[in-house]
Amino acid sequence: MQARLITLEGIDGVGKTTHIAHLVGYLSAQDLPVTTYREPGATPLGEELRQILKHGPPRSPLAELLLFAAARAELVSSRVKPDLTAGTWVILDRFTESTLAYQGALGAIPEKVLRAVCKAATAGLVPDLTLWLDLEPQQAFSRRYPLAGVLDAQNGGAQAATELDAIEQRSLGYFTRVRERYLAMHEAEPERVLRIDASGSVEETAAKIRKAVTKKLKSWNKRD
Ligand code: Z5A
Numbered sequence: 001m002q003a004r005l006i007t008l009e010g011i012d013g014v015g016k017t018t019h020i021a022h023l024v025g026y027l028s029a030q031d032l033p034v035t036t037y038r039e040p041g042a043t044p045l046g047e048e049l050r051q052i053l054k055h056g057p058p059r060s061p062l063a064e065l066l067l068f069a070a071a072r073a074e075l076v077s078s079r080v081k082p083d084l085t086a087g088t089w090v091i092l093d094r095f096t097e098s099t100l101a102y103q104g105a106l107g108a109i110p111e112k113v114l115r116a117v118c119k120a121a122t123a124g125l126v127p128d129l130t131l132w133l134d135l136e137p138q139q140a141f142s143r144r145y146p147l148a149g150v151l152d153a154q155n156g157g158a159q160a161a162t163e164l165d166a167i168e169q170r171s172l173g174y175f176t177r178v179r180e181r182y183l184a185m186h187e188a189e190p191e192r193v194l195r196i197d198a199s200g201s202v203e204e205t206a207a208k209i210r211k212a213v214t215k216k217l218k219s220w221n222k223r224d
Contacts, residue, residue, distance in 0.1 A: 001032070001217075001220055001221055001224050002220070003033075003084045003086075003087050003088055003090070004071070004081065004084075004089055004090075004128040004129065004220060005084060005089075005090050005092070005127045005129075006023070006089070006090070006091045006092070006127060006128065006129045006131065007091070007092045007093075007094065007096075007127040007129070007130045007131070007192075008020055008023075008091070008092070008093055008094070008130075008131050008133065009093040009094060009095070009097045009098060009101070009130055009131065009132045009182060010132055010133035010134060010135065010140075010182065010198065011135065011137055011140050011175050011178055011179055011182075012140065012144065012167075012168060013135075013140035013141060013143045013144035014133040014134075014135045014140045014143075014198050015133055015135075015143070015198055015202065015205060016093050016094070016133060017038075017093060019131075019133065019158050019202075019204060019206060019209055020036055020091055020093055022206045022209065022210075023091055023210075023213065024036055024091060026181070026210055027089060027091075027212065027213075029083055029211075030217075032089050033087060033088045033089060034088065034089040034090075034091060035083055035088050035089070035090055035091070035130065036090070036091040036092070036093065037073065037079060037080070037090070037092055037093070038092075038094065039068075039071065039072060039092060039093060039094040039098065040053055040067075040071035040072070040094075040095040040097060041071065041075075042066055042079060043071075043074045043075055043078055043079065044076050045070070045071065045074045046071040046074050046075055047079075048150070049068075049070060049071040050071065051168070052067065052108060053067055053068065053071075053166065053197050054165035054166055054167070055165060055166065056106050056166070058166075060108075061103065061106045061108035061109055062101060062108070062109060064081060064106075065099065065103045065109060065113075065114065065117055066117065067190050068098075068099050068103065069099070069117045069118065069120070069121040070095075070121075072095070072099075072118075072121040072122060073116060073121040073122075074160065075118075076121065076122050076123060076125055077123070080092070080125065081123075081125065086113075092127070095122075095127060095130070096099045096118045096126075097113065097127075097130055097132070097182065097185055097193065098119075099117075100114055100115070100180075100181060101178045101181040101182050101185070102167065102178055104174075104176075104181050104206065105174055105177040105178045105179075105180075105181055113122050115192065123162060126192075127192070128192075128207050129192060129194065129213070130185075130192060130193045130194065130222070131194055131196050131209060131212065131213075132182050132185070132193055132194065132195050132196065133187055133196050133198035133205070134179070134183075134196065134197055134198055134199075135198045135199055136179075136199070137172055137175035137176055137178075137179060138172070139199060140175075144178075145207075175202060183195075196208050196209055196212065
């Protein structure tokens, strides 16, 4: 079967990293060669940009968009495309849909500019399947910071004992808009951007992902 690009998406703390490990195991058990990368990161340039984006100086929305795009352009050209061409399946922890959701939720950049930058960064590469792990922002936050457990109702923001990075420290309203943008992408392409309810246990969510991927594998198998 031809190698496919699968991406995992969702607000932070939803469980992407956990479920990517499960998915790699599942695909490997079927003798499919598979590799995984995180975004931003996974290349020397991408890892430097990750540090800047998470812990660097303040930036404008457009500068933020272009920094994520630069990390993605490097990853796609140096890793993802060569892997797919060599027959290796690629699973990405975030991709274009993250930019459309997170940088879109800033509300400062016209949609057509967002999409044009994403298209340029990926050279038009679109995931074969995007698994959107959907969870209420409050629940995702308490998963990541179980001991903090505080949502500041007064300023609508998340507060934790742990230091939050530049994006994590945005308001609950921002993450609600990010989630709404994921929902809109799912509604626009329900067969490619699948919504996985991630509110259950790790095992329950892993079973939902396996079921969705098994169904896709069957349809890809027929097509190839
Ligand atoms: N970003 C952007 O703005 N634009 C872009 O284009 C791109 C990214 C590509 C990257 O941060 C940041 O960049 C991210 C979006 C932005 N910012 N935010 N905010 P990152 O890579 O450091 O982190 P992340 O991707 O946002 O999330 P994460 O920390 O890696 O979390 P996760 O992978 O989704 O979750 P996890 O680590 O697998 O699980 C979290 C905890 O939940 C863990 O302790 C699990 O054991 C626990 N848990 C409890 N129940 C469950 C269930 N049911 N399933 C899974 N895990 C569970």
